[in-house]
Structure formats: C-alpha cells, structure tokens
Amino acid sequence: MAIDLSQFHQVFFEESFEGLDVMESALMALDPDNIDSEIVNSIFRSAHSIKGGSATFGFSNVASFTHILETLLDLVREGKRGLSVSDVNLLLTSVDCMREMLSQLQGGDDGVTEQSKTLTVKFSELLNEGASGDGAEGDVSADNAEPDVVDSEDESTGEVVRWSIQFAPEKGILKTGNDPFRIFRELSDLGELKCEACLDTLVGISSMDSELCYLSWSLTLDTAEPRSVIDSIFEWVIDESDLTIELVDTSAQQEVEGIDGIDEQANDTQLSAWNIVFIPHENVLLTGNDPVKMFRYLQDLGTLSVSVDLASLPSFSGMNPESCYLAWELQLQQCTASEADIHEVFEWVRDEADIEIRAISLEKPPVAASKSLQVQAANDKASTAPSMTEQPPVKESAEKTTDKAVAAPDNVACLDSARDQRDGFTKQEKPAKVASPARSGGVAAGENSSIRVGIDKVDNLINMVGELVITQSMLGQLGNDFDLDKLPKLIEGLSQLEQNTRELQESVMRIRMLPISFAFSRFPRMVRDLSQALNKTVHLEMSGENTELDKTVMEKIGDPLVHIVRNAVDHGIETPDIRAEAGKNETGTVILNAYHQSGNVVIEVIDDGKGLNARTLIEKAVEKGLFTEAEAESVTEEQAFDLIFQPGFSTASVVSDISGRGVGMDVVKRNIQALNGVVELKSELGKGSKVTIRLPLTLAILDGQLVRVGTSTYIFPLVSIVESIQCKREFVNSVAGGCDVFKLRDDYVPIIRLADVFHVKADNRDIDNTLMVVVESEGEKVGIVVDELLAQQQVVIKSLERNYRRVEGVSGATILGDGTVALILDMPGIVELAGDSYREIENDRNSFVAQ
Structure with missing residues (x-):
C-alpha cells in the first residue's frame, strides 16, 4: 500500500526548524575553552533528529550534510578533539545553511545550495585535520581529554570489522516514538547487516497488544565505521533496552565456520528442507488454534524462515479482531523430520486451513542459532514484502550472503502493519521525533504536555x-x-x-x-555576529522572555526589533578603547526586556552606549530643512529625539553595510503604529539610550468608544483617547487656511471635523457646545468633533482590506448589536485625511502661540 508522505512534511519541517533553533541557542552558549558535554549532547541530538527525519522522508541532501556535521560533533562528544572559536562559527553557519536547505525543500526545490557544498568541503578538511592530528583544532582541553589508553574499539582503522549486537528493547519502546526498524535501517547504512529475531518472549496472537514489542534481536554488522558511530544510532533507546555491542574476532570465526562446513557436507544426506504454504481460514482463532504456536513447534524440527502474505488484509476499519486475515510461506531447513512429522504439527488446523508442504533442495544449508528466526535485512527494492511492512535496507553485497533473503520478522510485523494502517502511515514513514529531556518515558504526572494546532x-x-x-x-x-x-x-x-x-x-x-522568547531567540546570534563584525565586545541580557503576546503581533514585531537592536550595537555601543577612555567597562551591554502593563505588552531595548546628543540632532534637522534656526531654539529634547523617526534622518557619519543610510527607524515607527502600538525614545548623553515599544496584547478584539456623527457610527480605539470635552466658542480660534484650534489648558489642539473627513452631514455645524474627543496621534494631540458619545464596549475587528479594499483612515470594521456596521478609525490615518489644512495648522502653530 503506497502512502503519501507529503501530508507529514509540515510536521517534519516544524520540528526540524525547532531543532535548528535548539542547535543555535546551544552553540551560542558553548564555551570553546571549557566545553560542556551536556551542551554538546544537546546539539548532537538535534542534528541526529534532523538527519533521521530527513532520511525517512527521502531528503538525502539534508541527511548527508547533517551526517558530516554529526561526525564532527561526535568526535567532540568522545573527547577526541576540541572546538575553536572558528569551529563554533562554522557550526553556526551550517545551522543557517540547513535552514536555507529546509526552506528550499519546503518550496519544492531539491535543497542543494552552493553554501552547503562549500561547507561540506570545509567540514571534510576539518575532519581530516583532526584525523591526522594536525592543527590547534585537534587539541583537547584537560577537562575533556580521554585517558592515554584508548579502547581500540573506538578507533576506525578503515578496515571492515564485525560487531555483534544484542538488542532487547523494553516492551513499551513503540509508545515513546522509537522504532527498532529505523535503527536497523541506519545500521545497514554503515555496512552489511544480518538480523536474527529471537522469539523466546513472543506470546500468542490472541494475547498480543499491538502497541507493545515482544521481540529482541541478535545483530551482526560488518562495517569500517568506529564504535562511536554505532553507539550514536542507539543513543535514543539506550534507556529503553538492554544493549550489548562487542567486537568479533573474525579470524577465529572463519576457522570454526570451515570446520562447520565440513560437518555440514557430511550431514547433507541426513538433512532435508521443506517449503510450507499455510493459509488459515478467517475463523481459525475461534477454534483456539494459534499459528504462532505452530511456528514454535516447527522450530524444534529445524531452522525456520517465515514470510507473510498481506494480500487479503482489509483496511483497519473493516477488521474483526477475532478473525485471521494473513497467510504464511515458511521454509524449514536443516530438518531431520519427515513430511509426516510436519503434517502432525498442522493436524489440529487441517480443516481450518489450506496447507501445502513440498520438499526443496539446498546446495548448502544456512547456519542459524536454534529457537531464533533468521532474518537478513533486505533492500527495499528487492523485498517481496508489501510496503506496509518496514525492513532496513542493506548493501548489495548482503544479498549474496544467503540463498533466500527474508524480510524483517514478518510473522509479527504483520501485527504492527495493521496498527500502521490504522494510524495512516508506516513506521518507516513516521517523522523523526524531537527528543524530550526524559527520553525513557512519556509525560510524567504533573508535567505540561502540548499539541500542535493549525x-x-x-x-x-x-x-x-x-x-x-x-x-x-x-x-x-x-x-x-x-x-x-x-x-x-x-x-x-x-x-x-x-x-x-x-x-x-x-x-x-x-x-x-x-512567549516573546520566540521573537527574542534570534538576538543572541545577531548581537554576537554584529559585535565581531564591528570589533566590539557586547553582552546581551534578556528578561521577561515568558511574557506572552499574540502570534500575529509577534510575527510583525520581529523586524522592527531587529533594526532597533542593530542600531543599539552599531550606533550606541562604543568600541572597547573608547569605552575604556570614558571609564566604562570595555564590554558594552544591551538589555532586552518585556513585561505586561495596563493591558499592553511593553518591550524595552536599553544600551549603555554613548547616548544621543539632542543639540547635534537639532543641527542636523536644520541642515535638512526640518527646522529654521529660529524654530530650532524652542525645540525640546523630547522633540529632538523624535527626529530619529523622521524618514531619511540618521546620526551616522559613515554609511556601512549594517546601517547609516537613514532608512529604517521611520519604517519601525510606521510598522509599530500599524499594530496600534507606540514607540518612544529616551537618551542621556554618555550613558546610553532606551527605546520603549507599547503594543496591544492582540489585534483580534479591541476596546473602543462608540461615537455618532450624523446617522453614522464610528469607533475610536480607547488606547488613543486622552479625554472628551465640550467645546466653548471662546476657546476656539481660527488660523490661516480657515482651520480652527482649541485652547486646552496651556496647549492648543488642532480641530478636525469627522463629518468633513468622511463627507457626512453632521447634526450641528456650530462649534459651540459640540462634543470633541481629544486623541493622541504620533505624539501630538488632535481634537475630533463628533455629534454624540455612545457606549464603550469590546468589538471584534473585521478586516476591510480582506473583504473589500483598503480605506484610508480606517483600520477595520465591526458589527454592532443592532446589525449595523461601524468603522474602526485609524487615528494617524484620520490626521492624514485632514489634508493640507492640518499641515498648515502645524506650520502656523508656533506663530499663533507667539501672538
């Protein structure tokens, strides 16, 4: 049965990208001078999971690239080599490369990049240097050094050696997501693999639990790979199995096999071989007969090989647990029994099965341990078993070892096949599982579990x-x-x-x-790379990573934060020599902090750099024509700092690849305002700067003030409202252009008539005794005239752009209780819609105040 693996690709990609994030964080925490083995193991486990998943889904390019990276990490784990700063940089670059490869695979490409080819060459050179003992990279610190006497099993001589592996997994191994057949497949990639499945603990079919494993295996592996590579394959199941790996002396074994061969030739005339086709009827289990017990009886007569025919297996939903849908073909070799003895085994099921027994001749009977099922892992293409049953592939040379290659233990794998069909995919196609810290079991009582939700x-x-x-x-x-x-x-x-x-x-x-840690996670790597590029020493502190934020807001705040942090490192933090001259610590500090406040999320980016000079900012503004020299005299420090958010305004004297072109901070402010947020900048010369971002927790539901203008209802975001007042004519004055301003205590607030903005008929055009809502937009207060204030309520934001088209001055719409639609106003957009009249108010404001 062919299974479409594409339905599981998304899960694989999500887990792989998470694994790369773990690798990057661990690499950032790794100290080359004092290597922490737990950190290295964490990096290795993530790489191993990605490699296994890539191989399972056929992404061979990613699997091959990860394998060579995994080899280097394994040498570090074993203490056979250390890591330099350049090695860590190379590993970080490889993480970026793997992200790009996986992104390409997501888009349908082959995942091959020029960078991956270049890095493969570099890793190969690095491994060769380590193997030859040349270079500083091969040095190992005293803390991580192995004893002078090294076990020869851990060294690879390049020659093929034989390993004997006894693998007895716990019954519950399948429930933890580990699959023995995946282990066999990885072992077969190392060389020629032979498997014997031991049936001593096998129970009858009627007593079996389809989610438990009743088998143990005796494996023989011929490979040139070192012991450490074999150990890494079993790493995920070491706590869930009894495992013994021993090096076999093949020279002594060959002598014994030679003697056995003489004995076999002498006994050829006494031994026989039989082919048995056993097709039980569906009701065989109801009579109390168990096919597995019969196979045990046959094992007492000789060496038994079993294959299963799944042709008549129905879908899982159509199965009856008391019926048998399988058929078997058995080969009984090295048998001293007669045909009558074999018929006697099947005596009790003769009326409930179709049985065919015929003698076959073998030139040389195979050697196998008694009471075990001899299995040789067959190549996927050569296997005669259906695709539902998983078997590990081996090299072509393995096919020549025996006359009859038998698929991995089909007599019990059929039960797993039924479970696989229920789950919708085979074990071979199941994506690699990202390991949890406790690999030996499921979720302990009291621990939090999580699921993925689209x-x-x-x-x-x-x-x-x-x-x-x-x-x-x-x-x-x-x-x-x-x-x-x-x-x-x-x-x-x-x-x-x-x-x-x-x-x-x-x-x-x-x-x-x-948690906002999803947005913060990129910054340790970014600050590290920037500080190296700028020859600065920068320490990043992060707090409040568990502060939660809506996923949509999280996705959109990432880029503005990147620009702010980059500016802090580039423009804010000084070089070590300048900091030393100023009496500061040579290591600069950038702090990322997040917390909840009054229903909003506040994010702070703080640096202890040189700070901003307000007078320098004002002088640059005069140069650019933003102020006249006379106006510049009355500009406050707060207004000077706000100049940073003007388009094209930059404090950098030199344009670099990092920043200095005056493009970015205006975009930062615009993006944050699009999220209904605000951004503020405070700075103190010589001590540093602080950028504060305030964002709503979510963009889906809004606390709003309903207002009426004429027959139309509008909604003001409560976060934008400063106060509501009743206008009096004596406090209203007209300025050039026919626009009005309202004297609000010691300030003058420009007046905007909402009726004029949306071209609707207001109840009253007289400004006297009308209602005005004072809102704050881009740091300035504006008064918006309305006819009536209605209720305050939470409203559900519906996108106009998605359902209609973009409308200036409107951020969305909602449906009110009476079924009418009300527009949710975008305050910066409303000010823009006021047009030339508002801009004239801004230009004439200072002269009016002077009068």
Missing part, C-alpha cells in the same frame, strides 16, 4: 467567539427595548452571558499567545 483552526475558533460577542451585544440591545415583568431576570441573564463571553474570549485568546 493557526487556521485557532482563527476559526476566534471568529466563532467573535460571533458570540456580537450575539451578546444584540441580546443586550433587545433587553434594553423590552418592558416586561421579567425584564430584571433577562438583564441578569445577559450579564451572566457577558461574563461568560469575556471569559471564553480570554481563554481563546490565550491559545494564540506565545
């Missing part, structure tokens, strides 16, 4: 909650219009519905929440 499913759930909010609002409107005796009860029920709705909404919103 973002589309969460979005659908959020939409349903949004509809519930609308329903609650509608019922509230209905309750206000009723005048019945039971109205108080209706209102009480609506109040309870409102509480339940809010709790459900908050619970659902938490599903989308992710």
